[in-house]
Amino acid sequence: MRIDRPAARPDDIRRHNLAVILAQIHRDGPLTRAELTARLGLSRSTIGALVADLTALGFVEESVPNGGERAGRPSHVVGPHAGGPFVIAVDVDVSHLTAAAVGVGGTTLAKRVVPHEACPPTPAQVARQIFATVASLRAELGRSDDTIGPAAIGISVPGTVDRRNGAVGFAPNLGWRHAEFGGLLDDIAVPVVVGNDADLAVLAEHQRGSGRGCDDVVYLIGRVGVGAGIIANGSPLRGHDGQAGEIGHNVVDASGPPCHCGKRGCLETFIGDNALLELVGRGGLARDGAAQEVFADARSGQEQALSAVRVVAESLGQALGVIVNTLNPQRVILGGSLADVLDIARDVVEQSLDRHALDAPGRTVQLSLPSLGEDSALLGAAEVAFAAVLDDPLGDRVLLPR
Amino acid sequence: MRIDRPAARPDDIRRHNLAVILAQIHRDGPLTRAELTARLGLSRSTIGALVADLTALGFVEESVPNGGERAGRPSHVVGPHAGGPFVIAVDVDVSHLTAAAVGVGGTTLAKRVVPHEACPPTPAQVARQIFATVASLRAELGRSDDTIGPAAIGISVPGTVDRRNGAVGFAPNLGWRHAEFGGLLDDIAVPVVVGNDADLAVLAEHQRGSGRGCDDVVYLIGRVGVGAGIIANGSPLRGHDGQAGEIGHNVVDASGPPCHCGKRGCLETFIGDNALLELVGRGGLARDGAAQEVFADARSGQEQALSAVRVVAESLGQALGVIVNTLNPQRVILGGSLADVLDIARDVVEQSLDRHALDAPGRTVQLSLPSLGEDSALLGAAEVAFAAVLDDPLGDRVLLPR
Numbered sequence: 001m002r003i004d005r006p007a008a009r010p011d012d013i014r015r016h017n018l019a020v021i022l023a024q025i026h027r028d029g030p031l032t033r034a035e036l037t038a039r040l041g042l043s044r045s046t047i048g049a050l051v052a053d054l055t056a057l058g059f060v061e062e063s064v065p066n067g068g069e070r071a072g073r074p075s076h077v078v079g080p081h082a083g084g085p086f087v088i089a090v091d092v093d094v095s096h097l098t099a100a101a102v103g104v105g106g107t108t109l110a111k112r113v114v115p116h117e118a119c120p121p122t123p124a125q126v127a128r129q130i131f132a133t134v135a136s137l138r139a140e141l142g143r144s145d146d147t148i149g150p151a152a153i154g155i156s157v158p159g160t161v162d163r164r165n166g167a168v169g170f171a172p173n174l175g176w177r178h179a180e181f182g183g184l185l186d187d188i189a190v191p192v193v194v195g196n197d198a199d200l201a202v203l204a205e206h207q208r209g210s211g212r213g214c215d216d217v218v219y220l221i222g223r224v225g226v227g228a229g230i231i232a233n234g235s236p237l238r239g240h241d242g243q244a245g246e247i248g249h250n251v252v253d254a255s256g257p258p259c260h261c262g263k264r265g266c267l268e269t270f271i272g273d274n275a276l277l278e279l280v281g282r283g284g285l286a287r288d289g290a291a292q293e294v295f296a297d298a299r300s301g302q303e304q305a306l307s308a309v310r311v312v313a314e315s316l317g318q319a320l321g322v323i324v325n326t327l328n329p330q331r332v333i334l335g336g337s338l339a340d341v342l343d344i345a346r347d348v349v350e351q352s353l354d355r356h357a358l359d360a361p362g363r364t365v366q367l368s369l370p371s372l373g374e375d376s377a378l379l380g381a382a383e384v385a386f387a388a389v390l391d392d393p394l395g396d397r398v399l400l401p402r
Numbered sequence: 403m404r405i406d407r408p409a410a411r412p413d414d415i416r417r418h419n420l421a422v423i424l425a426q427i428h429r430d431g432p433l434t435r436a437e438l439t440a441r442l443g444l445s446r447s448t449i450g451a452l453v454a455d456l457t458a459l460g461f462v463e464e465s466v467p468n469g470g471e472r473a474g475r476p477s478h479v480v481g482p483h484a485g486g487p488f489v490i491a492v493d494v495d496v497s498h499l500t501a502a503a504v505g506v507g508g509t510t511l512a513k514r515v516v517p518h519e520a521c522p523p524t525p526a527q528v529a530r531q532i533f534a535t536v537a538s539l540r541a542e543l544g545r546s547d548d549t550i551g552p553a554a555i556g557i558s559v560p561g562t563v564d565r566r567n568g569a570v571g572f573a574p575n576l577g578w579r580h581a582e583f584g585g586l587l588d589d590i591a592v593p594v595v596v597g598n599d600a601d602l603a604v605l606a607e608h609q610r611g612s613g614r615g616c617d618d619v620v621y622l623i624g625r626v627g628v629g630a631g632i633i634a635n636g637s638p639l640r641g642h643d644g645q646a647g648e649i650g651h652n653v654v655d656a657s658g659p660p661c662h663c664g665k666r667g668c669l670e671t672f673i674g675d676n677a678l679l680e681l682v683g684r685g686g687l688a689r690d691g692a693a694q695e696v697f698a699d700a701r702s703g704q705e706q707a708l709s710a711v712r713v714v715a716e717s718l719g720q721a722l723g724v725i726v727n728t729l730n731p732q733r734v735i736l737g738g739s740l741a742d743v744l745d746i747a748r749d750v751v752e753q754s755l756d757r758h759a760l761d762a763p764g765r766t767v768q769l770s771l772p773s774l775g776e777d778s779a780l781l782g783a784a785e786v787a788f789a790a791v792l793d794d795p796l797g798d799r800v801l802l803p804r
Binding site for chain 1: 635649
């Protein structure tokens with residue numbers, strides 16, 4: 001129990017119970033009133049009143065299912081309201097951004113992929129794209145009226161983010177360093193949350209993907225850079241400055257190759273895309289898609305490509321050993337290029353992990369592919385945008401941008 | 403918010419508020435009614451009623467302070483009740499165990515150090531010592547009546563612990579492997595919690611030591627073995643099997659020295675006591691106190707000892723770099739021999755950390771000595787024993803062992 005929070009008051013109960021019901025419908029989809037009654041352990045009439053509140057607030061809508069063959073009155077089904085509050089999620093990548101309007105329940109209401117003006121883009125160019133894309137998504141939804149805009153905007157960036165102000169410390173793929181990115185979005189009238197891609201990806205996979213039901217799960221993503229998003233005890237682990245999970249710059253071998261961060265032998269230099277490309281003699285600056293070509297070659301049985309993937313897989317197992325010893329997760333989800341490495345050379349990864357992890361935690365950890373595919377970070381951005389709304393359905397953020 | 407917990411009910415408010423008041427007095431010591439009113443944001447009469455409940459339950463007692471020079475009626479002071487519920491904490495070390503009866507507020511009511519029958523002892527020998535020591539502590543307190551025994555017993559073990567059953571997976575200093583330790587204590591009539599020493603030490607330092615006020619703190623302890631206790635987001639991070647923090651077996655250099663765990667180049671082989679002793683030519687099995695002799699030599703300026711400590715300090719900085727990149731803690735507390743390494747060669751540790759950690763988190767982390775000294779794990783064992791009592795002051799565990 002956190003003991004430094006305020007005392008509870010009678011009014012908190014309704015607020016709390018509304019939030020619990022809404023969070024369960026958001027995560028699990030439509031539920032019958034009977035299911036809600038059983039899950040929450042409250043009376044049917046209390047559940048009825050709470051559902052009526054959420055309906056009036058525009059979050060949910062009720063429907064009566066077809067009676068079917070069973071006798072008795074069927075329980076009403078309470079589901080997300082398609083016309084209810086929504087958020088806008090943005091995933092910033094090197095060559096393009098993906099944006100989506102997402103409703104309660106995680107439903108994508110509209111989505112578009114927009115190429116950047118330049119590759120990589122500057123923070124100002126990305127901010128301009130975001131303003132334009134938010135406006136066009138609102139128009140597409142027929143919700144350009146200011147009173148029914150998005151409740152919040154969540155943005156995923158492939159770099160370290162200071163979550164207090166949205167500043168990007170270091171985003172190697174974008175070439176950003178100490179970029180005051182969040183400040184460029186201050187003119188947006190609703191709350192804007194900027195997060196690290198791995199942090200957001202693990203949130204979405206935990207909520208509705210491969211990490212469902214796991215209280216301790218790590219999402220390890222590797223492309224040019226390598227980073228981890230961590231859920232521990234069922235909650236995001238972000239650290240004091242919001243920069244936990246930057247394991248790409250753990251020094252694996254002090255006499256290893258130089259890393260762009262200035263150190264030598266960082267994990268990225270062993271399992272990042274450049275390491276793979278060096279191994280097949282295609283080193284230099286990683287082009288978009290270059291690593292995918294190597295994976296395609298390896299899948300078609302090309303010996304040099306396969307052997308390169310197996311070398312990376314060996315180092316990946318060592319990195320997983322450190323994660324397992326330190327965090328003892330139930331599941332590790334591998335994203336980006338590391339998903340391909342696991343897919344092609346799972347045997348090598350698992351044997352290396354066995355050699356590098358302590359007995360017990362090494363035996364119980366499961367290695368998984370992301371079930372939300374390329375959308376993990378995008379849907380995670382929607383989750384952080386929704387968080388304030390879901391935590392307090394009676395708050396003033398809903399439908400009423402500040 | 404954890405959404406899978408039961409809904410809140412009106413009765414939960416009193417229970418919650420009693421727990422919050424009790425937890426604050428347990429952590430912070432005596433508080434005036436006025437302070438409690440301000441902290442909890444409740445009315446004076448509500449605070450009065452809650453304090454009366456806690457007084458009736460035997461947890462706290464009120465006193466009226468000397469009026470002093472200020473006008474008006476002084477606010478009553480609410481403090482831990484010295485004759486109230488207590489727990490027994492045990493810290494199992496290689497040559498001896500330390501046991502203490504601890505009351506609300508973390509006050510040590512009685513304490514003793516008992517040498518083991520053998521060194522190292524077997525699990526059965528330790529269990530017998532614990533039975534005898536608990537009985538003698540109860541007798542010393544004049545509380546041998548079954549209805550006023552300890553509310554619970556917490557035990558710290560220097561090894562990996564399965565917290566579901568108290569089994570010890572691996573405790574290298576004790577020479578235990580897969581030891582069904584917790585099962586030997588089933589005859590004790592009150593709840594028994596067995597925990598890993600670093601996990602318990604970080605709990606105590608977070609509650610009332612060097613980690614106070616930090617939501618993200620790591621306690622890194624090194625003697626023969628090396629392990630970490632982690633507080634993240636203000637809560638203990640234990641992992642899926644309760645074995646998080648076993649970083650002593652992270653492979654630092656795959657071609658490094660063999661480790662007793664069967665791997666090569668584990669962190670322990672670089673910063674554990676044996677590494678230090680090897681460096682001064684006193685390798686072999688570490689005797690109790692052998693590392694302390696090297697630290698004494700280094701402090702008196704002996705060149706070889708000082709140089710050995712600085713070599714360990716360099717590796718310690720690299721290990722801290724991995725901790726900082728992965729967990730981004732606000733503070734890292736160094737315990738056991740690592741406290742001496744920090745004390746003697748802080749400059750080397752910090753320079754090495756700077757080279758091995760990412761910019762931002764590396765700049766903000768603070769390296770501290772434990773303020774509870776050798777008692778961190780013992781007092782942490784008291785905290786876990788108290789946890790069930792504090793979480794539910796109305797529960798039946800208090801004063802009424804099952």
